[in-house]
Amino acid sequence: MDLTRMMIACNIPLAKVEQPEFINFFEKHCGKRLPSRTTLTKCMEEELKQFAPRLKSN
Incomplete structure (x- = not known):
């Protein structure tokens, strides 16, 4: 999950792991x-x- 968070926070498309x-x-x-893009998408x-x-709520 840390990798997913980092990639989203840095605006790196998850497809880059391929x-x-x-x-x-x-x-x-x-x-x-690296996990697959599919795995990262599930984590996201x-x-x-x-x-x-x-x-x-905000």
Whole structure:
């Protein structure tokens, strides 16, 4: 979820996780594999469920 939050906060399209250079950079510097765009989208939907009530009340 942290990756999803970071990408949204930095206005980075989730589809960028499918770009070879993005994948190589992340694996090299973080030592981890990236989740798929589909997984990030699901995480984003879960995040939105948590924030939606707060947005409606404001």
